[in-house]
Amino acid sequence: MPLVHPYGFRNCIEDVWTPWHFRCIQRFLDSPAPAVSDLPPHTIALNLSHNIMRCLQPSAFARLPQLSTLDLAYNQLDTLSPGAFNGLRVLEVLNLSHNQLTTLAEGAFSSLANLSSLWVQHNPLSTVSPTALLPLVNLRLLSLRGGWLSGLGEVAVAVQGLAQLELLDLCKNNLTTLGPGPPLPASLLTLLLCNNSLQELAGASPEMLQHVKLLDLSYNNISRAEAFAPLYLRNISLLHLIGNPLDAFRLLNISDIRPRSLDFSGLVLGPDGVDKVCQRLRSPQALQRLQLQHNGLNALHYEALQRCPVLRELDLSWNRLQQLGCAVRLLRKKQQEELEVLTVEHNLLKKLPSCPGGQVLPRLHNISFRYNRILTIRPRAFAYAPALQVLWLNINSLVWLDRQALQGLHNLTELRLDNNLLTDLYDSSFTDLGSLRTLNLRNNHISVLFSRVFQGLSELETLDLGGNNLRHLAAQSLLGLPRLRRLYLDRNRLLEVSSNVFAPVQATLEVLDLQANNLQYISQWLHQPPPFRYLSRLRDLKLQAQQPYGLRMLPHHFFQGLVGLQKLSLSQNMLRSVLPDVFEDLGQLYFLTLADSSNGMHDLPDGIFRNLGNLKFLDLENVGLHSLTLEVFGNLSQLEVLRLARNELKTFNDSVARQLPSLRYLDLRKCPLSCTCDNTWLQGWLNNSRVQVVYPYNFTCGSQRNAYIHSFDTRVCFLDLGLYLFAGTAPAVLLLLLVPVVYHRAYWRLKYHWYLLRCWVNQHWRREEKSYLYDSFVSYNSADESWVLQKLVPELERGAFRLCLHHRDFQPGRSIIDNIVDAIYNSRKTVCVVSRSYLRSEWCSLEVQLASYRLLDERRDILVLVLLEDVGDAELSAYHRMRRVLLRRTYLRWPLDPMAQPLFWARLKRALRWGEGEEEEEELGGGTEKPREGDKQM
Structure with a gap:
């Protein structure tokens, strides 16, 4: 037997990096028994989602007393038998979402005293037994979202004994009333009742919500402010009412809700609504956050927020603002000194004008103008925010960025310009961004990178240029980036890469993403120096899915210089041939994938992995392999994960298994393994406990559906075949000798x-x-x-x-x-x-x-x-x-x-x-x- 001893499960896979965590998803299981029967009793987490289970029988998981997380989502459960979870005394998280449960019956959750999170989302749940949840004494989170419950009172009765409950989610039900019912537990701090049918709040006792801190009543069609009068809302810290046709100011007049606890988003404010809101909120104390989302605001005039208290955050998202001007002009002097975060997303802004020096927002460090229609940004558009650190301008229609648009942002560390229409970048566009660490220009229309375009970005660590139209990189395109660590050039149209391009970042670059470009090589020899010869510190290189037909050839010494490379992705490239010496410089590599190359590559050449002594993860799925040999796999002594699914393998050599002493995970799914004497050793190999083989009991004998590798008859392999062959052939030979004699004589x-x-x-x-x-x-x-x-x-x-x-x-x-x-x-x-x-x-x-x-x-x-x-x-x-x-x-x-x-x-x-x-x-x-x-x- 080889030194490596594997194990496997009929319907589950153990997470290769997290021991005792199992996934049994999409196995067409109609009960837990086929999955649980062969799992070890010390299993910690079990995912049985996306199956066809309809009922849980009593003590269905009793074999797993150490289970702490159980996921049963996306099944067809309509019944939880009493005692279904018996034996799970340490279970903490239970997910029953997306099933067909109509009721939570008494005894369904017995013995789950340690449960802290229960998810029963998106079930046709209409009733909850008053005693169904009593065993859950440590429950902190209960989600019944997406059901058919009609009243909060019924649920209040069921949860009144849960002294640890902190969050109750009843959104997207059919709630029409809050009562009658007992007060909710004093521990309950968050109550979510959004997307229901609560037009009135009658029936609830004044004390029912007295301990709730966050109450969400969004999208309930509550139109009468008088409905809140009987409720005790004084202790609420945040009340969401978006989606209700309520007069916010009448609500404040009638109820005891504090103005600062009310989220004004989506409420009816009237023509002078913003001013009135500010008057209500005015106080010597600073306001942490003001949200005015979904209020239909078309414009904010000069000093529109001057009556508001001092603000830390201002959110004007989901309105109809077409222009904002310089944000500094919206606030009075005192407010300007305290504002830190400005969010104006999902509006109709078309441009950002110039803002000359003068008044500034000295503490403003975060601005987001995402999801607008901004076409241009004028010079010094953010001069009012000299301390700005994060600027999001992504998902707009930006076609022109003025050379001086970002002037003065010396403290900016993150700039997002992705998903716009930019075509050109100028050498002076980023001159003042000396502190910038992340620059995202993904999904634009940039076709050329001029020399020194990034000059001045001395602190930049991440540059994302993916999804553009780059065909060529100039020799000095990356000049001025002495600290660049991550460079993303994926999904461009690059035809080649040159070593001179990466020379300016050779000392720091660690991640280089070149996937889905147009790199092609037609010769086994390079006609120029190796493209990565200067990148000795590169750790991660992505070259998968080159267009249109893949990177079919890897020339000699293509990876020369990558002495520190640890991860290499070459999947989806249809490689026709891989040279034996192509990986000889990658001595530190621990992750390699060549998956999905079956239309090109077949068997690997001898010695291809001879220098990869540190390789731990090797993905060869669907590459067309016909055999495994020691000449190919003999030196992978540190290999832990080997994926060989969807190949043409008929045997798995025991000599190869002996040379993989560190193997922990082996995937041979959908390989036509044959029931021959060459595979007899697999039967004994599959009954040990060191390496996980994925679904070993599903390996059929080639095209034979009812014959399996783990159980085929191996007795013929241990017979004296020579004796049987002699006994079978000797009479035939004698007969052939006698026939001519008899024919001639008689x-x-x-x-x-x-x-x-x-x-x-x-x-x-x-x-x-x-x-x-x-x-x-x-x-x-x-x-x-x-x-x-x-x-x-x-x-x-x-x-x-x-x-x-x-x-x-x-x-x-x-x-x-x-x-x-x-x-x-x-x-x-x-x-x-x-x-x-x-x-x-x-x-x-x-x-x-x-x-x-x-x-x-x-x-x-x-x-x-x-x-x-x-x-x-x-x-x-x-x-x-x-x-x-x-x-x-x-x-x-x-x-x-x-x-x-x-x-x-x-x-x-x-x-x-x-x-x-x-x-x-x-x-x-x-x-x-x-x-x-x-x-x-x-």
């Missing part, structure tokens, strides 16, 4: 017995036949045909004898053998006209043999021999069968003397007329010659 004997058998069969079916079609069958050789047709046939047929002749009476189309047999058995006698030609004829010999068989079988004289020529014993010795017949049977000799011929015909006719019996033989014998045994002359 061909006619075998053929004779074969014909005898056929005759016996035919005679058996004719045994009861009493009448004959012919008086005689005439057997002769074609050489004697003239005598037969001119003398024998005329003479006998004149005597009323019916003769059977070959040429006249045989049935056309039938086998000759069948015709002969029928002729013999349908004739009373058989006349054999014997001559030297007759003796040499195989067919004549066969006819004599068949007639002899009938003679022996019927025991009557049916054979009449006529000798046309004198045949000596010496001549007969070669025809022993005919000699035996002539020695034992009476025969007639054709006389040459014409005077003796009438007697010959009389005897022949008499022989044909006589039936059975000794008298016939005696009379016939008186006029014939009958040789004795041993006579020399016939």
